[in-house]
Amino acid sequence: MSTTRSAPQSARTEESSGERLADWADSRLGIYHLRFLVRKVFPDHWSFMFGEIALYSFIMLLLTGVWLTFFFNPSMGEVVYDGPHTPLQGMRMSEAYASTVKISFEIRGGLFIRQLHHWSALTMIAALCLHTMRHFFTGSFRKPREANWLIGFTLLVLVTLEGFLGYSLPDDLLSGTGLRIAEGVTLAIPVVGTYLVMFLFGGEFPGHDVIPRFYSLHILLTPAIIVALLTVHLFLVFYHKHTQFRGPGRTEQNVVGQPLMPHYTAKAGGFLFLVTGVLALMAGVAQINPVWNFGPYRSDQISQGSQPDWYMGFLEGALRAFPAWEFTVPGGYTVNMGVLVPAVILPTLMMAVIALWPFLEAWVTGDKREHHLLDRPRDHPTRTAFGSAFIAFYMVLFFGGANDILAEKFNLSLNSITYGVRIGIFLVPALTYVITKRIALGLQLRDRDKLLHGRETGRIRRLPHGEFVEVHERLDRGREYALLTKEPYAPLPAPAAEHDGVPNPRNRKEALRHRLSRWLYGGQVPAPTPEEMREALAHLDHASGGHTPPDGPVKIGRQGSAGEREPEQELH
Numbered sequence: 001m002s003t004t005r006s007a008p009q010s011a012r013t014e015e016s017s018g019e020r021l022a023d024w025a026d027s028r029l030g031i032y033h034l035r036f037l038v039r040k041v042f043p044d045h046w047s048f049m050f051g052e053i054a055l056y057s058f059i060m061l062l063l064t065g066v067w068l069t070f071f072f073n074p075s076m077g078e079v080v081y082d083g084p085h086t087p088l089q090g091m092r093m094s095e096a097y098a099s100t101v102k103i104s105f106e107i108r109g110g111l112f113i114r115q116l117h118h119w120s121a122l123t124m125i126a127a128l129c130l131h132t133m134r135h136f137f138t139g140s141f142r143k144p145r146e147a148n149w150l151i152g153f154t155l156l157v158l159v160t161l162e163g164f165l166g167y168s169l170p171d172d173l174l175s176g177t178g179l180r181i182a183e184g185v186t187l188a189i190p191v192v193g194t195y196l197v198m199f200l201f202g203g204e205f206p207g208h209d210v211i212p213r214f215y216s217l218h219i220l221l222t223p224a225i226i227v228a229l230l231t232v233h234l235f236l237v238f239y240h241k242h243t244q245f246r247g248p249g250r251t252e253q254n255v256v257g258q259p260l261m262p263h264y265t266a267k268a269g270g271f272l273f274l275v276t277g278v279l280a281l282m283a284g285v286a287q288i289n290p291v292w293n294f295g296p297y298r299s300d301q302i303s304q305g306s307q308p309d310w311y312m313g314f315l316e317g318a319l320r321a322f323p324a325w326e327f328t329v330p331g332g333y334t335v336n337m338g339v340l341v342p343a344v345i346l347p348t349l350m351m352a353v354i355a356l357w358p359f360l361e362a363w364v365t366g367d368k369r370e371h372h373l374l375d376r377p378r379d380h381p382t383r384t385a386f387g388s389a390f391i392a393f394y395m396v397l398f399f400g401g402a403n404d405i406l407a408e409k410f411n412l413s414l415n416s417i418t419y420g421v422r423i424g425i426f427l428v429p430a431l432t433y434v435i436t437k438r439i440a441l442g443l444q445l446r447d448r449d450k451l452l453h454g455r456e457t458g459r460i461r462r463l464p465h466g467e468f469v470e471v472h473e474r475l476d477r478g479r480e481y482a483l484l485t486k487e488p489y490a491p492l493p494a495p496a497a498e499h500d501g502v503p504n505p506r507n508r509k510e511a512l513r514h515r516l517s518r519w520l521y522g523g524q525v526p527a528p529t530p531e532e533m534r535e536a537l538a539h540l541d542h543a544s545g546g547h548t549p550p551d552g553p554v555k556i557g558r559q560g561s562a563g564e565r566e567p568e569q570e571l572h
Contacts, residue, residue: 042264043244043257047138050131052268056275057124058159058230064117065219071107073099074169074215076208085292093171093296096211100170100291116283121163123279125311128156132354136387138374140243141358142367148236153355155229158222160311165218167309170289171211176297177306179210181319188339206299245374246482252372305405310398317400318342321421354390364516366492378447379486381440382520385433392432396424444525447483450475451528452536474540484533489524492517 015023075095081088083098085105103110132152135141141149164182168175183205187193202209241255250256258264294303308316322342328334361383362368377384399406400421407414454472461471474480495510497503504510528536 040238040260041255041257042242042260043255045245047134048242049271050127050134052271053275054124054127054131055230056272057120057127057279058226059272060120060276060279061117061124062223064113064120065223067113068103068117069219071099071103071110072096072169072215074212076171076206076211088292088295091296094211096169096171097291097296100172104292112283115286115288116279117166118288119282119286120279121166122288122309122311123282125156125159125163128152128159129311132156133387133391136354136357137377137380137384138243138245139371139380139383140374142371143362144240144370145236145243146358146362148233148240149358150355151229151233151236153351155226155233157351158226158229162218162222162226163309163311165214165222167289168214169211169218170291171297172291173294173297173301173303174289174291174306176206176299177302178308178312179297180205180299181316185339185343188336189344190333190335190340206297241372243372243374245376246485248478248481250373252370255372305408307402307405313401314394314397315343315347315401317397317402317421318346319401320403321397321400321418321425350390350394361520364492364513364520366513373487375487378440378443380489381437381444381523384440385437388436389429389433393425393429396421396428400424441523441525448525448528451480451483452532454536454540472540474537484527486527488527489521491521 201207325337
């Protein structure tokens with residue numbers, strides 16, 4: 001017979017409204033089973049904020065973009081302006097341009113929202129670029145995050161495209177000039193260029209459909225793809241665990257940081273308000289894209305000193321720097337290499353190198369391990385030097401896109417600047433590569449010296465025989481541990497041409513990997529050996545008045561501190 005009895009009705013307590021609401025939600029959504037997310041741990045580092053800035057800027061873009069759709073008219077129908085801005089009165093313009101001017105001058109708060117939208121776009125792209133650089137220089141793209149690297153890089157390309165689409169919608173003289181360049185670049189694509197132009201513009205430039213089509217892409221298709229990819233990107237960040245820099249208690253199997261609730265959520269919420277406030281301040285005090293000064297687009301006019309938004313500056317610079325070059329193939333078809341190479345082939349190669357770098361590095365090294373600890377840029381000199389050279393190449397093209405502005409402001413020859421850019425395209429990245437690699441190796445030597453000789457304290461001591469020396473102290477244990485546990489990178493061994501008289505069928509492939517691995521990992525500064533560290537610590541302890549047994553074990557930092565905690569996460 002069962003001994004279970006129900007409590008009497010008088011002894012039961014009534015559930016609160018909050019408990020009933022929680023039970024209702026859990027029974028339908030299974031929220032209780034997601035409690036593991038509440039204790040999900042995130043490490044702290046200032047460089048991790050770039051991704052958050054991009055995310056919060058995107059939220060502002062969505063909010064302000066929805067507001068702007070209520071007032072913007074994406075039509076190329078012609079109207080005569082009769083609004084309050086006197087310089088434009090009586091001018092013929094498209095309805096898209098007229099509605100943009102109306103938002104700026106007649107809709108309450110319209111100019112602020114327009115500028116907030118534009119500044120958010122520029123900030124998001126800049127933050128995504130810095131976010132991508134952080135991942136590249138620290139090696140967080142390695143297994144198992146190669147797919148997430150591709151998703152993030154695709155997001156950067158899509159956001160850049162989305163920015164160009166939005167930049168073109170006002171149909172002012174500046175954005176129309178950018179559309180004209182885009183039309184020329186599209187036409188330069190062999191075979192399919194003409195068809196693509198007809199598809200985008202609905203006929204010969206400027207056509208009557210380009211603004212409505214760009215508007216549909218800008219507010220519907222591209223944002224939907226971005227939101228979908230961003231969701232997958234964040235899901236994979238949760239699934240793979242967040243990367244972290246080396247330090248005491250941090251291993252490839254755990255994460256040391258703060259839980260999602262309430263610590264990280266509170267910090268992220270505060271940072272959201274901070275980013276929003278800075279964007280609002282920029283929108284309120286820094287004017288951007290004053291379309292009423294440019295006037296409506298006319299194909300026979302162009303603004304003096306026309307410059308695109310910064311993220312398209314490298315493409316402008318490549319077009320200006322590349323010499324005129326075209327030829328005609330049999331059949332009478334002209335191939336315009338002066339546009340095809342700088343505006344199509346070069347950006348494609350740049351994107352392919354960055355997108356495929358994780359797979360190239362994994363193939364060269366043969367490394368199939370999972371990596372959850374990050375490299376410091378100095379610990380991977382070749383990768384750091386290559387990334388710096390890539391940035392230098394981009395910056396040379398960026399400043400080349402402003403050659404007319406530089407010539408005017410500094411009273412220089414336009415042709416001299418152009419030739420300087422052409423030379424700098426080859427010279428500056430090479431010098432940047434060499435200098436960056438030497439700096440990284442120098443920093444490695446400095447770290448080794450600190451481990452063996454300690455840090456400088458600034459205190460001067462006089463020895464009995466009269467010599468003055470600076471007192472050195474042993475590094476902080478956490479710092480010491482991080483320096484001694486860095487990844488010991490080394491090139492692959494040279495392949496054997498034959499084995500037992502049988503030629504190696506993969507000799508060429510393995511020889512190529514060997515040469516590439518020597519380029520990638522050669523010249524590293526080795527970490528101190530245990531014997532060297534024992535002698536160094538004994539000397540430092542003796543200098544500071546302590547004593548370390550000469551043959552005793554060398555204890556570095558604080559290791560194995562995760563004894564009783566879950567292997568996947570640790571709190572501090």
